Amino acid sequence: MTKYSHDMLIGELTRLSDSKPGIMQALQRTQELLGFVPDTAIDQVADVCNVSRAEVYGVLTFYSDFRREAPADVVVKVCVAESCQSVGSRQVVKELHDHGYDVHSGNQKDGIACEQTFCLGNCALAPAAMINGKPLGRASATSILAAAKAAK
């Protein structure tokens, strides 16, 4: 994934500055391009935004979306909020765990990672999941893993 050189990344980030890019937006762009935010990008974001490394680090660690390592090929977001709880998301989480996927740590196995999230806005067709950005309603551990394998 890391096909962006230092200069290219700086170039991309600088282009943001027309619209007052904040640190967060620069990090989002970095993650869009690289799939994650490598340590080496922190300096570059700090340069482009004209802030200290510490400030970049502060933003990077505040938001749960940012990754410090390359993501799995297939990332499954599993909703664990109340509407999904009411129709069995706790059971879904348990079954995923039995299959080797821990939604708390988001561990990678066979190119798939399952990560917990709080609400995907599909609360009337719960339990809800999202597989590489594709929504899945009335989800079960079985349908989640089938969709994840199909997405590989």
Add this chain to the structure above:
Amino acid sequence: MTTVFIPRDSAALSVGADLVAEEFARLIRERNLDAHIVRTGSRGMLWLEPLIEIDTADGRIGYSNVDAAGVSELLDSGVLMGNAHASRIGVVDEHEWLAKQERVTFARVGIIDPLSLSDYEAHGGLVGLRKALELTSDEIVEQVTESGLRGRGGAGFPAGIKWKTVLGASADQKYICCNADEGDSGTFADRMLMEGDPFTLIEGMIIAGIAVGATKGYIYIRSEYPHAIETMNEAIDIAMAAGVLGSSVCGSSKAFTLEVRAGAGSYVCGEETAMLESIEGKRGMIRPKPPIPALVGLYGKPTVINNVMTLSAVPMVLANGAAAYQALGHERSRGTQVFQLAGNIAQGGIVELAFGVSLGELVDGFGGGTLSGRPVKTVQIGGPLGAYLGPDAWNVAMAYESLVQAGGMLGHGGIVVFDDTVNMAQQARFAMEFCAEESCGKCTPCRIGSIRGVETIDRIVAGVEQSKNLELLEDLCETMTDGSLCAMGGLTPLPVRSALKLYPADFGITGGQS
């Protein structure tokens, strides 16, 4: 040529709407049928998705729960003529669930192609904006004030008063910020509006801009909503190209431009000052108030912050007049509320009605009870910071003040239903856990109190020194309520206390305690 309407709303996609659309397209081509597909938002009858509609002389006929494998057979049965079929639900507009509603903000959602500006105008779009362009700033603000429109994001603050403050502030730059963070479980109205009728939000924001003298707006959309982000961005581009947005709004002397900013997975960034920090690219830390954002907001400038539903009600207020909107509602809650039925519910989705409908009518009437078929034990209204209520609250009128009187809060209007298998100690524990996870960290009661809360609930459930730990939990709740800067820490005790009060047995409390 027959039109086949197939939703592109992400809830519909989650149960296969894209596959259905692909299969229709393939078979229309293969069989050389005189038909074409239009993708729409969703009608909000989510338990019927994918719900497709066929345009006939009698109206739009619906077929529910269509799956891709069944499309060929549907076509064989003559659905393009609106013929009989087991999945046929009749004329969709006449469906009891919809016919009983008062769709104002959601009037076009599910009906039009969300990205067709001509569809939008043909269905009453831009009328409000054109009227606003003929009014003075004061007159627009007065209309919004007279309509009684209150903020739909949670606090219910009168929109007109907020706008007036921003209008009265003098500055070289002002902003309109739309809060589309919609983090509450059980809520999806903002998402469905943005995916199903984005021009309504754009129109509402332009009117707000003209009213207060702001030329730039931001829409802060949570990253969990990739489809809404994409649709809003496309709609903004279309509106720019058509001159609805830009340096001369609809050919007038007013300028207004819009930009989407995406969130990054933080619930607390839905709080308005944290949202401003986040739009500026910083950590989502709550700002102390005062100063209020209306005076010192985004980049320190006067800023209107409103929820998607608040801003999306504005075009209708202007188009039909403040009195028409004001005429709907209950006591000091005027207009309509877009209720969202979610969780363990047979018929979940969007119910837009004037304020004042009873909770029971929503859950049992519209919702049809639980999905599991078991008795309803409790509902949580207003998201993770909202109270749990039991069926003895079924008569409560759904409006701001009456819900507060019943010990609850309306919040963003989401209702999450649970059947009798739910364990309320587990739900109370989750409320504390969620607060610990999402706290911005500024206040100790919120950051640490919530972690202690989880431990204390665990001890109560385990039967360890129960009365002492109940007292401790009560102390914690009080400290969080009184010592938190924002509602994250301040309202987390609401679901915890209500669960404990209504369902002590679930905490292993047998005596007269609680």
